Amino acid sequence: MPASVSPRQARPVDHLVLPTASLDAARERLRKLGFTVAPEGKHPFGTVNVCTYLADGTFLEALAIGQRETCEHAAIRGNVFVTRDQAYRFRNGEEGFSALVMGTEDAKADHSAFVKAGISAGKILNFSRAFVTPDGTRDKAAFRLAFAADLRAPDVFFFAVQRVRVPAVDRSALQRHENGAIAIREVVLSETNPTDFQYLMQEIVNERDVNAHSFGMDIRAANANIAVLTPAGLKAFLGAEAPQGRGLRLQGVVFAVHDLEKVEGLLSANGVAFEKRSARIIVHPAEGQGATFAFEA
Known part of the structure; x- marks a missing residue:
C-alpha cells in the first residue's frame, strides 16, 4: 500500500433500531428477557424511544411514534431518520428491526464518503434531546447522523452517528442486566445472495476484508461481527425463516452473556419461549421485540 494511502479503520457497531408500536410493550418484553431499560427519551422530530445499554458501549433502541403530526412534518422537511422509519412501518408493520447504526468521530x-460511494440516503441530520437517568439526573445529548441505503434493499437502512455532546451521567446502573448480557457479539442480516451486497456492507462497516462462506459472508466491525446469511444460513444459525423476495433484511442480534444457564432459568421463570441451538439460547420475535435475540456465553 502506498505511504500516501491511509488504511481503513472499521467502524464500531453503535446501536440497533427496533421499531415498535408501543414503548410499554417493548419495555415489558425487554424486562422479561432480563434487560434493564432506560427511561423514555423524546426526539424533537416526533419519535420516542427506550434504550437498553450494554457495557461494551452498544445499545438497543426501541422506537415508537410519539407525535405523528410532528413526524410527518419532519419527513416533509427531509428528515431521513423519520422518512425511513415511516417507510419501514408502512411495508413491514409496527414491529421489526429497521436500522444498523455505526459509530463515528466524524x-x-x-x-x-457515502455520497462518493453512491450509497448516501440523504442529508445529514443534527439534533439534540434531553437525557434522564433512573435517579432523575438530567442532561442534554447532541448527535450528528450520516445516512446510507441501497434502493435494492428498501427494508433496511444504515447510519453513522457522531456524539457531538455526551451526557455527563453515570450509565453503569443501566448497563447491568439480570440476564448477564455484556455486549453485542454479532448482528445478523439475510439475503438470498449475500455477496450482491458485499460492496454496500464494506462501505457501511468501512472494512474491505470479507469472509465468504457457504452460508453467506461475515464482515468484522471494530467491536462485533456483521453476518449476512442466506435463508439456509439464517435457519441453521438462528432457527429463523427468511422473508420472501430479494433485498437485505435485518434479522437478529447475538448477545454475549456471563452464564447461559442463568439466562435459561430467567426466561423459564418469566414465561418466555426459547430454543437451544448449538451453544446458543434463541428467542424469536414477539410484540416489543422485533428481532431474533440469541444469547451465548
Whole structure:
C-alpha cells in the first residue's frame, strides 16, 4: 500500500433500531428477557424511544411514534431518520428491526464518503434531546447522523452517528442486566445472495476484508461481527425463516452473556419461549421485540 494511502479503520457497531408500536410493550418484553431499560427519551422530530445499554458501549433502541403530526412534518422537511422509519412501518408493520447504526468521530466525513460511494440516503441530520437517568439526573445529548441505503434493499437502512455532546451521567446502573448480557457479539442480516451486497456492507462497516462462506459472508466491525446469511444460513444459525423476495433484511442480534444457564432459568421463570441451538439460547420475535435475540456465553 502506498505511504500516501491511509488504511481503513472499521467502524464500531453503535446501536440497533427496533421499531415498535408501543414503548410499554417493548419495555415489558425487554424486562422479561432480563434487560434493564432506560427511561423514555423524546426526539424533537416526533419519535420516542427506550434504550437498553450494554457495557461494551452498544445499545438497543426501541422506537415508537410519539407525535405523528410532528413526524410527518419532519419527513416533509427531509428528515431521513423519520422518512425511513415511516417507510419501514408502512411495508413491514409496527414491529421489526429497521436500522444498523455505526459509530463515528466524524459524521460529515462519513456523509462525504457515502455520497462518493453512491450509497448516501440523504442529508445529514443534527439534533439534540434531553437525557434522564433512573435517579432523575438530567442532561442534554447532541448527535450528528450520516445516512446510507441501497434502493435494492428498501427494508433496511444504515447510519453513522457522531456524539457531538455526551451526557455527563453515570450509565453503569443501566448497563447491568439480570440476564448477564455484556455486549453485542454479532448482528445478523439475510439475503438470498449475500455477496450482491458485499460492496454496500464494506462501505457501511468501512472494512474491505470479507469472509465468504457457504452460508453467506461475515464482515468484522471494530467491536462485533456483521453476518449476512442466506435463508439456509439464517435457519441453521438462528432457527429463523427468511422473508420472501430479494433485498437485505435485518434479522437478529447475538448477545454475549456471563452464564447461559442463568439466562435459561430467567426466561423459564418469566414465561418466555426459547430454543437451544448449538451453544446458543434463541428467542424469536414477539410484540416489543422485533428481532431474533440469541444469547451465548
